[in-house]
Amino acid sequence: MAEYTKAFEKYTHRSSSAQPSFDVYRNQVLALMADLKHKNRGKQSIDQQAAMGIIRSTAAKRYKKYEVNNEQLLDLIFAVLKLQPTLKGYVIKLIEKTYGDIGLASRIKQLDFRHTKLNFPFADADLHEVREKYLSIPQxxxxxxxxxxxxxxxxxxxxxxxxxxxxxxxxxxxxxxxxxxxxxxxxxxxxxxxxxxxxxxxxxxxxxxxxxxxxxxxxxxxxxxxxxxxxxxxxxxxxxxxxxxxxxxxxxxxxxxxxxxxxxxxxxx
Incomplete structure (x- = not known):
């Protein structure tokens, strides 16, 4: 540990009182090296509290402000629950009990977010549709x-x-x-x-x-x-x-x- 303290002071130009524990330092260095070698590209994560906040705010935009539609809300829920599948019960309760959307809640119940890919039929979408206040793609x-x-x-x-x-x-x-x-x-x-x-x-x-x-x-x-x-x-x-x-x-x-x-x-x- 004495060698670690000396190395910390030498290479960070800070006193040893500011140094993290060796385990913390080691894990941070390993994570940094993995990033530099692009080994973490497939590892995606989201903080659980942040995930809950994102879903709450987007649900409010859907049911109170009418700024998003069901497909957009489901797309967000799918992306979040794929990384935090334990929040599925929380999401169902929010959609079903708080906002009374039994249809969307039932759809969420049927999905296995860990092994399912959410497919949207792009071929059926009218991307040339003219919408008020939005630019549209020419026909x-x-x-x-x-x-x-x-x-x-x-x-x-x-x-x-x-x-x-x-x-x-x-x-x-x-x-x-x-x-x-x-x-x-x-x-x-x-x-x-x-x-x-x-x-x-x-x-x-x-x-x-x-x-x-x-x-x-x-x-x-x-x-x-x-x-x-x-x-x-x-x-x-x-x-x-x-x-x-x-x-x-x-x-x-x-x-x-x-x-x-x-x-x-x-x-x-």
């Missing part, structure tokens, strides 16, 4: 779902054509769970001039073709990539392909927010 813009290697290869070919065209612009947006302590992007939305691709990254994780796709997209300076506050998106995408160098040094990537601030500064001064 002449196609929407394609990419959830296997074959579809991804088609998209890569499309990007090659885009890079040679007179409209080499791609809009990007990634989605991930904000509730997980260790999150990574699960969806990447990619918009071309007349087509939108929704890429299921979870279905393609650990496929070498996904890394190739990221390289072809972010490593190609002929394609102008446009995102909004995309730095965090990049961080989440790196969780899917931590060895992809293009995600650390993307070429020709424009942040709309930064561009807006730059233009505003120019005109104001």
């Amino acid at each position: 002449n813009v196609n929407i394609n779902f990419v959830n296997n290697v074959a579809h991804l290869k088609v998209l890569v070919h499309q990007l090659e054509e885009v890079s040679k065209s007179d409209y080499p612009y791609v809009g990007l947006d990634a989605e991930w769970s904000p509730y997980l302590s260790k999150s990574k992007a699960s969806i990447l939305q990619l918009a071309l001039q007349k087509v939108i691709y929704i890429i299921d990254l979870d279905a393609l994780i650990d496929k070498k073709e996904l890394l190739d796709f990221f390289d072809k997209l972010f490593g190609n300076d002929k394609i102008c990539k446009i995102g909004f506050r995309f730095s965090e998106d990049l961080t989440q995408l790196r969780g899917c392909a931590p060895n992809c160098l293009s995600l650390y040094e993307p070429k020709n990537l424009i942040c709309i927010q930064s561009l807006f601030f730059d233009v505003s500064f120019f005109y104001l001064h």
Whole structure:
């Protein structure tokens, strides 16, 4: 322990009175090394109290403020209970007793969150539906779902054509769970001039073709990539392909927010 104390003072430049116990220090170092080696990518967790708070607040938005619908609430509940299955009884009681939604409560009772994947029939969804107060996708813009290697290869070919065209612009947006302590992007939305691709990254994780796709997209300076506050998106995408160098040094990537601030500064001064 004397050697540990000396090492702590030498490498942290702090007095030994501030040092954690050796076991705590050891576990923290092991966790850090595992993160650096990307061994914890599949380990996701959520604090139980935080999980309960998230479900309570979202249920209130559903039944009191009408800001979310049943599918959105169920999607959240599924994501949380997959990580905290012991909260299933609490959730059922909240939905059934507090809010009187017997139908949704029954649906939750029937699901085994540890072994079930919640599938939403995207093919049946009307993504062109016009909704008040929201932007809608034009009817002449196609929407394609990419959830296997074959579809991804088609998209890569499309990007090659885009890079040679007179409209080499791609809009990007990634989605991930904000509730997980260790999150990574699960969806990447990619918009071309007349087509939108929704890429299921979870279905393609650990496929070498996904890394190739990221390289072809972010490593190609002929394609102008446009995102909004995309730095965090990049961080989440790196969780899917931590060895992809293009995600650390993307070429020709424009942040709309930064561009807006730059233009505003120019005109104001």
